[in-house]
Amino acid sequence: MMYIVLSSSIWRTRCRLPFLNQSIYATILNYSNKVSSPPSAAAVVAKPRETTPLKNEISIIKTNLEPSLLNNSQPSVKHKAVTEDIEWHKIEIDSSKLVKHYLMLSKIRLTSLVVMTTMAGYALAPEPFSLTTFLLCSVGTGLVSCAANSINQFFEVPFDSQMARTKNRVLVRRLLSPLHAVSFAAVSSVLGLSTLYWGVNGLTACLGACNLFLYTLVYTPMKRISILNTWVGSVVGAIPPLMGWAGCAGTLEAGAWILPGLLYAWQFPHFNALSWNLRPDYSRAGYRMMSVTNPGLCRRTALRYTGAILTLSWLAPVLGVTDWLFALGSTPLNVYFLYLAWQFHQQSDSANSRKLFRFSLIHLPVLMIMMLLTKKHWTFLNNTENGKEIEDNCEKISIEINGIRYLMLIGVRGKTKTENT
Numbered sequence: 532m533m534y535i536v537l538s539s540s541i542w543r544t545r546c547r548l549p550f551l552n553q554s555i556y557a558t559i560l561n562y563s564n565k566v567s568s569p570p571s572a573a574a575v576v577a578k579p580r581e582t583t584p585l586k587n588e589i590s591i592i593k594t595n596l597e598p599s600l601l602n603n604s605q606p607s608v609k610h611k612a613v614t615e616d617i618e619w620h621k622i623e624i625d626s627s628k629l630v631k632h633y634l635m636l637s638k639i640r641l642t643s644l645v646v647m648t649t650m651a652g653y654a655l656a657p658e659p660f661s662l663t664t665f666l667l668c669s670v671g672t673g674l675v676s677c678a679a680n681s682i683n684q685f686f687e688v689p690f691d692s693q694m695a696r697t698k699n700r701v702l703v704r705r706l707l708s709p710l711h712a713v714s715f716a717a718v719s720s721v722l723g724l725s726t727l728y729w730g731v732n733g734l735t736a737c738l739g740a741c742n743l744f745l746y747t748l749v750y751t752p753m754k755r756i757s758i759l760n761t762w763v764g765s766v767v768g769a770i771p772p773l774m775g776w777a778g779c780a781g782t783l784e785a786g787a788w789i790l791p792g793l794l795y796a797w798q799f800p801h802f803n804a805l806s807w808n809l810r811p812d813y814s815r816a817g818y819r820m821m822s823v824t825n826p827g828l829c830r831r832t833a834l835r836y837t838g839a840i841l842t843l844s845w846l847a848p849v850l851g852v853t854d855w856l857f858a859l860g861s862t863p864l865n866v867y868f869l870y871l872a873w874q875f876h877q878q879s880d881s882a883n884s885r886k887l888f889r890f891s892l893i894h895l896p897v898l899m900i901m902m903l904l905t906k907k908h909w910t911f912l913n914n915t916e917n918g919k920e921i922e923d924n925c926e927k928i929s930i931e932i933n934g935i936r937y938l939m940l941i942g943v944r945g946k947t948k949t950e951n952t
Contacts, residue, residue, distance in 0.1 A: 656776045671725075
């Protein structure tokens, strides 16, 4: 069995697959030792035992030692004994709540946001709209996101247990076993990437694989090493709309980078405002966030990138993604967002950080809806000289009303073509 040492507690986990379980927890133990600070005087070093048979249960051994006992090989008269409280817990998985627990493991709200941005990226591409490809792209991206979030929670169990915001996650509460989490992540990633490759195209699948790698093997460990994790995390959040655009168009044109750029910039005021009131939690868990290690940079970064959102919104019509109505209509929204970031920069208290964070939750969906409503290529086909050629390359929707058949072709300029029947 393998032991993970956290402060004055020793977590010992057993599973029915000895070799796989030991390999998994050896990885966590090595990772924790590398990125964590040296153990304190109250820590107890435990060694693995090889004689006990492995079962599907968890035992928690809590040992309370006084500092003097750790420094002296022979205890004094004042300290005669060491108290040990031993509690045994089995991982009892409730099959009736398995779907709910898998949704929690997937961070379903975050995954929903990822899928929404992917859909927006697909819809903004100036190419014929295919409902089948649109759905496959959304489902595949969602599955990859589920896998990434599951692996993230698997690696961060020792640290999530120390934060009020994350202490109720399914792996921390032992509602699912670690083996369940790894298996779910493996199945989700294989299904998601296969859906993107075979159902959409290779470029979209490649972007999904890169994002999975960045989130699980770069961003997750970097959170305990460097404040650069915020920039890496913003790249991860900006890739899904690129996947949507690539799923529709098959290429990445200049206009494809507008929505990803907006998402990249949006994440700084959003996350910096969120992390500001969670500084004690992040510090306790050992996460290196701007709000903890460099509060001044945290405030300045939130302000700068909020200004970048205003600039990118005016660049969208220049690159032909939207018309100029989007630039004009989004300006009041972006200016107010910038004003809240300025307030946060000038007076960084809990009230201003909450205002900035809450408005960021409204700002992004409103901005995406405005982009879709002002998209430059939401048009239909009219009778033209090359109408026959365009018809052959477009999705056709036919509706009959009062003896008149209306033929609508998605993804090209023009007007609806009507024919009497």
